[in-house]
Amino acid sequence: MKYYKTKNNEVYALEDNDSAKEWIKEKVTEITKEEADNITNPRPTKEQLIAKAEYDKQALITEVQAETQLLQTKLALGRISDNEKARLNAWLDYLDELEAVDVFTAPDIIWPVKPVV
Numbered sequence: 001m002k003y004y005k006t007k008n009n010e011v012y013a014l015e016d017n018d019s020a021k022e023w024i025k026e027k028v029t030e031i032t033k034e035e036a037d038n039i040t041n042p043r044p045t046k047e048q049l050i051a052k053a054e055y056d057k058q059a060l061i062t063e064v065q066a067e068t069q070l071l072q073t074k075l076a077l078g079r080i081s082d083n084e085k086a087r088l089n090a091w092l093d094y095l096d097e098l099e100a101v102d103v104f105t106a107p108d109i110i111w112p113v114k115p116v117v
Contacts, residue, residue, distance in 0.1 A: 003036040004028040053106035064095045090115035
């Protein structure tokens, strides 16, 4: 299989045979499979990686809010057990770690581990 691109970065993959040779004209340039892959599936930009990390971070924060809402209500009403208080504190510690994540370091982010409850 040989790969070609046009001046507009349109990529073509053709079997290496005589019929392909007739199709190939001065309008295309032979490229490697890796180059073809980079054109058809480009790596995400730094901005895209940061946006994805911010989205993931917000999704995790939303999960913490869902996990802690009832526990915080029980705490406010004085109806929380010691076990529930420990769970709440574990989730709040996790939230602190999440909020400290710098999304601008994407894709090299080490995400904190969710509490095991």
